[in-house]
Amino acid sequence: MSSTEDHTYKFNVKMTCGGCSGAVERVLKKLEGVSSYEVSLEKQSAEVHSSTLDYETVLQKIKNTGKAVLSGEADGVGMGV
């Protein structure tokens, strides 16, 4: 992967209320290098677009929320969590 391409990272995150998903949103909003993101409580998902951040960096930030990350993928490829 080139670091200048836009990457899509998807995570399955265990969230049980709007406070949970709001917390993940706040973290992604503050994360420099994120071009866009979408957090869905209904889908239990966080999707992040970035051309500068690697998968591990985004994964770690989401893990820092204390939420359980059940699975992840980068540009459609399953990754470790």
Add this chain to the structure above:
Amino acid sequence: MSSTEDHTYKFNVKMTCGGCSGAVERVLKKLEGVSSYEVSLEKQSAEVHSSTLDYETVLQKIKNTGKAVLSGEADGVGMGV
């Protein structure tokens, strides 16, 4: 404050469900240097005991959860958040 004394840090954290408080608990559980902690959804509080960590370090870890920290104190003295 000597760094060898046991300090008590208290935070008022906005949490709306057990998933929220569980996330804060997981972060404190993983934080090296915490001797004990208590997170209460009912009281909207997180109390942390440590003899090695300073207030700012614990505050930052809790902020990394994406939860709003409304106030904080160290050994009974109000601190910035």
